[in-house]
Amino acid sequence: MSEQLQLLITAEQIQQRIDELAREIARDYEDKELLLVAILKGSLIFAGDLCRRLGHNVLLDVIQLSSYGDRGSSSGVVQIKKDLDLNIEDRHVLLVEDIVDSGLTLMHVRELLSTRHPRSLRTVALLSKPEARLHHAVIEYLGFEIPNVFVVGYGLDYAERYRNLPYIAVLLTPRDLV
Numbered sequence: 224m225s226e227q228l229q230l231l232i233t234a235e236q237i238q239q240r241i242d243e244l245a246r247e248i249a250r251d252y253e254d255k256e257l258l259l260v261a262i263l264k265g266s267l268i269f270a271g272d273l274c275r276r277l278g279h280n281v282l283l284d285v286i287q288l289s290s291y292g293d294r295g296s297s298s299g300v301v302q303i304k305k306d307l308d309l310n311i312e313d314r315h316v317l318l319v320e321d322i323v324d325s326g327l328t329l330m331h332v333r334e335l336l337s338t339r340h341p342r343s344l345r346t347v348a349l350l351s352k353p354e355a356r357l358h359h360a361v362i363e364y365l366g367f368e369i370p371n372v373f374v375v376g377y378g379l380d381y382a383e384r385y386r387n388l389p390y391i392a393v394l395l396t397p398r399d400l401v
């Protein structure tokens with residue numbers, strides 16, 4: 224395999240930050256029922272760890288999107304590949320995203336879900352690359368800001384690999400290594 228990994232955020236740092244995020248979220252929603260919507264597949268692991276720290280009033284659903292066109296450009300199109308099962312009308316919805324890069328995915332999902340009239344709609348993202356932002360993306364709860372590098376692990380993939388790593392690493396391609 225020609226890629227190399229460089230550790231960026233340890234498993235312990237991730238788990239500790241999720242503890243803090245869960246406390247903040249639990250405090251904000253108090254005893255309200257909360258519907259977590261995980262954006263597949265990258266946020267699966269994060270959503271799994273987060274939801275188990277949120278007490279009892281938590282429902283889970285998933286949505287999967289596909290983006291066409293050049294993802295790094297402003298002209299990308301986001302479509303639904305797998306829609307939610309649950310009706311979100313009048314519910315408190317918390318979107319769970321692995322990483323916000325250009326912001327295109329998050330902007331589209333928020334626009335789409337808000338047309339279904341949730342009672343409230345917020346986002347928790349584990350990672351954000353502010354330098355890569357091309358679209359306005361609202362993130363109410365954020366784990367870590369990272370530089371504009373390609374990362375894998377903890378749900379994030381490169382060609383479907385590395386999702387199962389318990390830590391986040393920068394993926395160095397042969398070009399970075401020369």
Ligand code: IMP
Pocket residue numbers: 265294295320321322323324325326327328329372373374375379380381
């Ligand atoms: P955005 O629409 O440009 O914000 O991209 C968001 C999606 O692109 C994320 O949900 C990830 O699936 C993917 N993505 C963006 N940056 C990375 C990365 O560094 N590693 C792995 N996937 C990424």
Ligand code: MG
Pocket residue numbers: 262263264265266320321322
């Ligand atoms: Mg994703």
